[in-house]
Amino acid sequence: MKIPLDYLCVKSGLLCNRCQSLVDSGQVDPSEIDIMRILLELEETQFKELKDATYYKAIKVDNLLILLVSGGPSMTIQKWIKVAKALQDKLGMKVRIIEKTSNIKNSAIQLLSPARVLGVNTVWLPDGSVQYVIRISKAEKKLLPADAPDLETALSKIHDTRVKIRVE
The missing domain is CATH 3.30.300 (GMP Synthetase; Chain A, domain 3)
Structure with a gap:
């Protein structure tokens, strides 16, 4: 390795x-x-x-x-x-x-599995930065491998940008 x-x-x-x-x-x-x-x-x-x-x-x-x-x-x-x-x-x-991938959606799919990712939204903030919102269904929240804030932190560190997980 x-x-x-x-x-x-x-x-x-x-x-x-x-x-x-x-x-x-x-x-x-x-x-x-x-x-x-x-x-x-x-x-x-x-x-x-x-x-x-x-x-x-x-x-x-x-x-x-x-x-x-x-x-x-x-x-x-x-x-x-x-x-x-x-x-x-x-x-x-x-x-x-x-x-390792540069695609946030692929990383989220791998990390959040077995919960399914409904989609990834890109939010452009007023200060010019970007935030990604990963959407998962409310029924699959219990399938997440860890708490949503912990997974947000991990994805933010992986891609060096702000990431939020929204349950809908």
Whole structure:
């Protein structure tokens, strides 16, 4: 698996100057090192397909961990679900793995599943910024993997823009 830090640094826990500067600058959170270590262990033991995958970021919101990745040609959705389950068992928290994409609707569909996304509205605010409103039905609110405000925070961090979830 391709990761932002050096393999040796992640496995040993001792960071070289380059890796330490990435952690100090905030590009890599210190808690992500353990996640990367577990992913590398899973690649060696259970999931050889992770060799072609790329890890980008982990976002922790309440008791939900969201991993941004891109898979190789051999990685299917079912395999990502198995990797998420293995991570869930090792970390003791809910894990959701989503493919990195610039499309907010695709990210929302992956993150909010099994709740269905009715649509995504773009709201242009008076200050010139953009806010996205993701609409889901009231009947499917209970299917969300976490609280709506937590999911809004996660999607906002993923896309670096304001995101709201509206239940209608």
